[in-house]
Amino acid sequence: MIKRSNGTWVSGNLDLSSDDLSFSQVKAGRKREPAIAFSFPLRDILSIxxxxxxxxxxxxxxxxxxxxTFLVVKSSDFIADLRQRTSTLSENN
Incomplete structure (x- = not known):
């Protein structure tokens, strides 16, 4: 975990499922704090x-x-898939 650019940044993974975008921390800090994890339902995403x-x-x-906000590297295919899935959901509603 590092503090930079007005926030705390942690290493983790973004996973895209058919229903949501989820983040899970790779490893917790030395303080044995619980790992950070949360998700966004794709149908709730307004902008990317x-x-x-x-x-x-x-x-x-x-x-x-x-x-x-996430720092990502070499993510063009992932972002394209995320945008496609969220636009498909918004078209169906």
Whole structure:
């Protein structure tokens, strides 16, 4: 866990299922705190923004009630799949 750019950054994995986008921390800190994990139902995602950052990109996910920023690397296929799945869900509603 590091503190940078007005936030706390943790190493983890983003997983895309048919219903949600979930984040799970790879390893918890030395304090034996519980690992961070949360998810966004795909139907709740209002916007997906990808902006260049130093040696990576920032993925911003927004819903009506919350948002999260992820530093991602080599994520173009993942982001394309995420956008396709969220647009398909919004078209079906």
């Amino acid at each position: 923004e990808l902006t260049p950052a130093f040696a990576s990109e920032r993925l911003n996910i927004h819903t009506a009630t919350r948002s999260a």
